[in-house]
Amino acid sequence: KAGVTQTPRYLIKTRGQQVTLSCSPISGHRSVSWYQQTPGQGLQFLFEYFSETQRNKGNFPGRFSGRQFSNSRSEMNVSTLELGDSALYLCASSLATGYNSPLHFGNGTRLTVT
Amino acid sequence: GESVGLHLPTLSVQEGDNSIINCAYSNSASDYFIWYKQESGKGPQFIIDIRSNMDKRQGQRVTVLLNKTVKHLSLQIAATQPGDSAVYFCAENQMDGGATNKLIFGTGTLLAVQP
Numbered sequence: 001k002a003g004v005t006q007t008p009r010y011l012i013k014t015r016g017q018q019v020t021l022s023c024s025p026i027s028g029h030r031s032v033s034w035y036q037q038t039p040g041q042g043l044q045f046l047f048e049y050f051s052e053t054q055r056n057k058g059n060f061p062g063r064f065s066g067r068q069f070s071n072s073r074s075e076m077n078v079s080t081l082e083l084g085d086s087a088l089y090l091c092a093s094s095l096a097t098g099y100n101s102p103l104h105f106g107n108g109t110r111l112t113v114t
Numbered sequence: 115g116e117s118v119g120l121h122l123p124t125l126s127v128q129e130g131d132n133s134i135i136n137c138a139y140s141n142s143a144s145d146y147f148i149w150y151k152q153e154s155g156k157g158p159q160f161i162i163d164i165r166s167n168m169d170k171r172q173g174q175r176v177t178v179l180l181n182k183t184v185k186h187l188s189l190q191i192a193a194t195q196p197g198d199s200a201v202y203f204c205a206e207n208q209m210d211g212g213a214t215n216k217l218i219f220g221t222g223t224l225l226a227v228q229p
């Protein structure tokens with residue numbers, strides 16, 4: 001079974017631009033979550049979707065948004081990019097929410113903002 | 115590959131030895147815990163999980179111990195191999211009846227296996 005697929009693998013953007021990252025979950029998984037990873041802050045929760053509904057949101061500004069489609073694929077968008085948005089963005093999927101349904105991560109999209 | 119965490123605590127072990135990686139979690143209400151392994155250039159890989167109604171859970175070559183009294187988790191790796199070299203993260207989830215997959219991650223420990 002294919003794992004979580006994230007595209008693109010690398011992105012370079014300039015300040016003020018916007019970016020859209022894409023995630024295809026493991027087949028059959030209905031829950032998708034996004035995390036930001038930086039050397040300074042570690043892994044931080046962005047948002048979580050289940051059946052096209054945002055279930056939970058982390059402590060990030062409104063410039064960070066996301067959505068989930070009916071086929072469980074998800075996208076996240078960052079508008080008006082800042083230098084501090086440079087990070088590895090990780091998508092994870094699980095069958096559902098709950099015990100015995102751990103998150104499985106993709107290899108991430110490395111975003112560099114210049 | 116990319117570097118994950120430039121100033122992580124490091125555990126250096128000899129190949130074949132057992133490794134113990136420790137983690138202190140923050141929320142006494144957390145009731146589900148997961149260990150992940152992250153290799154350079156890759157996303158975190160699920161290793162093992164444990165619910166708060168358990169003290170110990172074993173997998174293949176790995177054991178997780180949970181001490182709720184002191185809010186402490188440990189991951190034991192038996193017969194450590196060079197392929198075990200990676201950053202290890204513990205994560206906690208206040209499941210609140212199973213309503214969320216929001217994880218709070220620890221800072222990570224770099225395991226370096228010496229041949």
